[in-house]
Amino acid sequence: MIVETEAVVLKTMKYRETSRIVTLYSREFGRLVVIAKGARERNNRFGSALNLMSYVQAVIYRKENRDLQLLSQCDSIDSFNHICEDMERVATGMAVVELMDAVTHAEERNTPLFGLLVQTLGTVNTAQKNVVNALYAFEVRLLDILGFRPNFLTCFHCGIPMNEESVGRSGAGLNVSSGGILCSNCSSRGMGMDTVSAGSVRMLQHLQEASDPASVTRITMSARMRNEVAGTMRRCLESHIEGFRPLKSENMFALLH
Ligand SMILES: [Zn+2]
Known part of the structure; x- marks a missing residue:
C-alpha cells in the first residue's frame, strides 16, 4: 500500500553501493525504517531531504509486518538549515x-x-x-x-x-x-x-x-x-x-x- 506521511529523519546509514537505510519518525506510523534506493547516486530524486534532522513529506510503499519499508519519494518541508x-x-x-x-x-x-x-x-x-x-x-x-x-x-x-x-x-x-x-x-x-x-x-x-x-x-x-x-x-x-x-x-x- 502506498502511504504518505510527514516525518523527521532520525538516523541514516549507507547501504550497499548506492542506497541508504533511513530511520524516520513519522506522524502516521511512529518510527519506521525505510530503504532509499539510489539515494547516494548523483542527482538522485531525494536530494537533501534525507539529511539528519530534516522534516519531510515521505511517500512509502508499506507492507504490514515488514521490518524494512520502501521509500518511494521524500520532499523537504523544513531542513532546519x-x-x-x-x-x-x-x-x-x-x-x-x-x-x-x-x-x-x-x-x-x-x-x-x-x-x-x-x-x-x-x-x-x-x-x-x-x-x-x-x-x-x-x-x-x-x-x-x-x-x-x-x-x-x-x-x-x-x-x-x-x-x-x-x-x-x-x-x-x-x-x-x-x-x-x-x-x-x-x-x-x-x-x-x-x-x-x-x-x-x-x-x-x-x-x-x-x-x-x-x-x-x-x-x-x-x-x-x-x-x-x-x-x-x-x-x-x-x-x-x-x-x-x-x-x-x-x-x-x-x-x-
Ligand atoms: Zn518532605
Missing part, C-alpha cells in the same frame, strides 16, 4: 533525534510526540542562546507524554511544596525511581542520596510548566545548574526507559562545556 551552523545546535539536535530513536518502538503512532519533536527541532534551529535548554525541555515533556511525569513540585514523602525554603542549603534529595524529589528535611534521613540545588529545582519546575519551548532558551543556567538538570533528566530516563544507554551525542557536549 541553521542547526548545522554551530556545534551547540548540532549536538542538541543530534541528542534529540538520538533520544527519539532510543525511546520509541517500531510503528507505534504517537502524534503528540511527533509534534514535540518537530517543535523542539524548530527551537534548536532558531533559538538565540542557551540552545541546549531545548533538549532538557524535550526530555521533561517526553517523559510526560510517555506517562512518567516526575513530580518536581512537592516532596514525594511529606508533600510540602518544593521551594527555596523546603529545599534549603543542603538541596533536594533526588529519588527518580520513586518519581520525584524530597525536601531537605525528608532527604536528611536518607543516606548517600544525590541532591539538587534550589535553583535547579526551580528550573526543572519551569521546564515542566513552560508551554512555549522557545521560552526556556531565554534562561541562562550556571554550569552547576546545567549539570544538575542534565543529571536529573538522565537519571529519570534511565530509571523509566528499559535498556536506556548514554547517547553518542553526549561526547559532543563534553567538547562544548
Whole structure:
C-alpha cells in the first residue's frame, strides 16, 4: 500500500553501493525504517531531504509486518538549515533525534510526540542562546507524554511544596525511581542520596510548566545548574526507559562545556 506521511529523519546509514537505510519518525506510523534506493547516486530524486534532522513529506510503499519499508519519494518541508551552523545546535539536535530513536518502538503512532519533536527541532534551529535548554525541555515533556511525569513540585514523602525554603542549603534529595524529589528535611534521613540545588529545582519546575519551548532558551543556567538538570533528566530516563544507554551525542557536549 502506498502511504504518505510527514516525518523527521532520525538516523541514516549507507547501504550497499548506492542506497541508504533511513530511520524516520513519522506522524502516521511512529518510527519506521525505510530503504532509499539510489539515494547516494548523483542527482538522485531525494536530494537533501534525507539529511539528519530534516522534516519531510515521505511517500512509502508499506507492507504490514515488514521490518524494512520502501521509500518511494521524500520532499523537504523544513531542513532546519541553521542547526548545522554551530556545534551547540548540532549536538542538541543530534541528542534529540538520538533520544527519539532510543525511546520509541517500531510503528507505534504517537502524534503528540511527533509534534514535540518537530517543535523542539524548530527551537534548536532558531533559538538565540542557551540552545541546549531545548533538549532538557524535550526530555521533561517526553517523559510526560510517555506517562512518567516526575513530580518536581512537592516532596514525594511529606508533600510540602518544593521551594527555596523546603529545599534549603543542603538541596533536594533526588529519588527518580520513586518519581520525584524530597525536601531537605525528608532527604536528611536518607543516606548517600544525590541532591539538587534550589535553583535547579526551580528550573526543572519551569521546564515542566513552560508551554512555549522557545521560552526556556531565554534562561541562562550556571554550569552547576546545567549539570544538575542534565543529571536529573538522565537519571529519570534511565530509571523509566528499559535498556536506556548514554547517547553518542553526549561526547559532543563534553567538547562544548
Ligand atoms: Zn518532605
